[in-house]
Amino acid sequence: MKVNAAGLAIIKTYEGCEVNAYPDPATDGDPWTIGYGHTSEAGPPNVRKGMKISKARADEILTADIGTFSRSVMRYVGRELTDNQFSALVSFAFNVGTGNFAKSSVLKAVNRGDFKSVPWRIQLWTKANGRTLPGLVKRRAAESHLFESMEDAHTLFAAPPAQPTQAELLEMREARGLIGPDLGKPIAKTGTFWGGLAAGAAGIFGAMKDTLYQIGDLRAYLPFDDPTWLSITLAAIVGTAVVWIIHARMKRSREDGV
Structure with a gap:
């Protein structure tokens, strides 16, 4: 299985591309990030202060990172998936991290064959630091739609996901590593x-x-x-x-x- 055009469009749209390395907003330092949310933790290349890449190089790195996350999703998932379902899960894992994906009820539902509940479970993951981010709401809606869609990926790709604003992109960038589910008030x-x-x-x-x-x-x-x-x-x-x-x-x- 591999991420299709619709899944790639979601990842590119909501990660945003930065050709100049930028620091973690929370620490003003490590981990440094470049391209479509790439950090050294994801694999080569190592990202350092002052690093600059081309858009083409950013696409190459993204392809490698998607391969890494795809292998992780395949390792955790024990069910047969459609290309759309697989692509939606890779986009979700790419954003929340493989650790969160591995312990999420999204994965639990998939592995017990409860595909019907997966879309709304995906849409729980819209908070960072206790605050709902509009950009994450849009991304989860796109991933959920892709997961349950029976349309051809190229048809879906022809209608790209809702575009985040620059402010929403910045919020999502600052939220990396902090994204969690909205479970409501205890x-x-x-x-x-x-x-x-x-x-x-x-x-x-x-x-x-x-x-x-x-x-x-x-x-x-x-x-x-x-x-x-x-x-x-x-x-x-x-x-x-x-x-x-x-x-x-x-x-x-x-x-x-x-």
């Missing part, structure tokens, strides 16, 4: 969660207080027979179970939502 930080938990506990207390007082057999095994304490005990047990269930759901959400 449930434990929402007022709905804590309000629901408090309301549930109060409801249990109110509903069970009088009923539990009538359960003589249960009271006989407890060190107290006061109905209030009996209700509090049950509420604590149920509350602990609820918290455990929510924790398990949150853990599953984190694992399945990237």
Whole structure:
């Protein structure tokens, strides 16, 4: 399998080409980048301060880098893919990095044959430093469309992806290495969660207080027979179970939502 024209168009469009080496915006230094997002970590050539290349050389380096990412995707994917699906995944991995790709729910869905959910899972990856980047939103939409498209690559290539603005290109360049999924606000930080938990506990207390007082057999095994304490005990047990269930759901959400 190899990246088709549509996949190449997405990568070129959203990486942007710089013929002069530029430093990591976060450190004003290493890693230096050139061409279509090429760094020394991706392989030769080593990028250094003051380095300059031609547009043709940038295309050559991109071809080599795409080969590297293609081999990584093939190593992780255990399913047969169409050219469009493969090209979309290589573009995605090229942008988020092979480490993120390897642990993402995008790959998990692909490997269990859940191709239908892959497009929206791809579109979760639009944040950097907790902020949604419009350029990433456009790129993910293009990758998702390519993944689920049955059209010929040349037909897709004839209608290029939405062009990012220069400001969006700069934002995406600064976001390299920081891109992550948008999982929404953690449930434990929402007022709905804590309000629901408090309301549930109060409801249990109110509903069970009088009923539990009538359960003589249960009271006989407890060190107290006061109905209030009996209700509090049950509420604590149920509350602990609820918290455990929510924790398990949150853990599953984190694992399945990237």
